[in-house]
Amino acid sequence: MKQLFISDLHLWEQQPELEQLFQHFMQEQASEADELYVLGDLFEAWIGDDATNPMAERVINAFSQFSNRGGKLFFLHGNRDFLLGSDFAKATGGIILQEPHKMRIAGKKAILMHGDSLCTADKEYISFRNQVRSEQWQQQFLAQSVEQRQKIARDIRDSSQARGKDMNEEISDVAADEVNRIMTEYDVCLLIHGHTHRQARYPLTINNLSAERIVLGDWGATGSVLIAEDDNIHIHNFKLS
Numbered sequence: 001m002k003q004l005f006i007s008d009l010h011l012w013e014q015q016p017e018l019e020q021l022f023q024h025f026m027q028e029q030a031s032e033a034d035e036l037y038v039l040g041d042l043f044e045a046w047i048g049d050d051a052t053n054p055m056a057e058r059v060i061n062a063f064s065q066f067s068n069r070g071g072k073l074f075f076l077h078g079n080r081d082f083l084l085g086s087d088f089a090k091a092t093g094g095i096i097l098q099e100p101h102k103m104r105i106a107g108k109k110a111i112l113m114h115g116d117s118l119c120t121a122d123k124e125y126i127s128f129r130n131q132v133r134s135e136q137w138q139q140q141f142l143a144q145s146v147e148q149r150q151k152i153a154r155d156i157r158d159s160s161q162a163r164g165k166d167m168n169e170e171i172s173d174v175a176a177d178e179v180n181r182i183m184t185e186y187d188v189c190l191l192i193h194g195h196t197h198r199q200a201r202y203p204l205t206i207n208n209l210s211a212e213r214i215v216l217g218d219w220g221a222t223g224s225v226l227i228a229e230d231d232n233i234h235i236h237n238f239k240l241s
């Protein structure tokens with residue numbers, strides 16, 4: 001049993017080498033895996049399954065090839081692509097999971113999350129998140145034209161980038177007490193998330209037992225994947241050869 005976990009690819013049309021790295025990953029690595037989990041921010045932006053583009057179509061194709069040959073495919077929403085919907089899932093042959101998603105990884109009880117909801121010190125972001133994750137906001141947003149949605153998405157991105165400049169590290173990283181709370185609540189010794197782009201493995205103690213938080217890396221010149229095979233878990237970074 002081989003499971004792969006990736007997140008924060010932030011694919012977008014203006015960065016073709018990123019898509020190349022993704023396609024290389026799907027051909028060379030995903031093709032040998034039983035299960036592939038994408039933990040959010042696969043795309044830099046996603047304003048609805050009806051507003052697609054040629055790059056997204058090629059990405060969907062690569063996923064559907066993976067599913068068609070028997071690979072199991074799962075997605076979590078990220079803060080950039082939380083509007084990935086049922087049409088996208090159907091086209092890829094994958095399933096969109098609700099977070100936190102509890103499962104077993106390398107014999108351990110684990111949860112998967114994107115990670116943005118763990119950044120509880122950033123009150124402004126959490127309230128924005130609650131707003132855009134509501135059914136009502138999403139229905140209103142998706143009812144608008146693609147052009148209107150593109151404009152709103154641009155405005156949101158500009159204001160969050162402007163805010164990012166003033167934010168200190170503590171605020172934009174996950175909150176230790178929230179990590180502790182959720183791992184205790186779900187009774188797990190492993191948490192895997194992305195979002196912060198700070199690839200690392202942190203040993204923890206939860207309920208007096210040794211535990212671990214693994215942060216998946218973002219993609220750029222190098223790709224990042226967490227590989228779980230039998231009892232072994234390791235992070236692998238790779239480049240286009």
Ligand SMILES: [Mn+2]
Binds near residue numbers: 041078079080114196
């Ligand atoms: Mn994110």
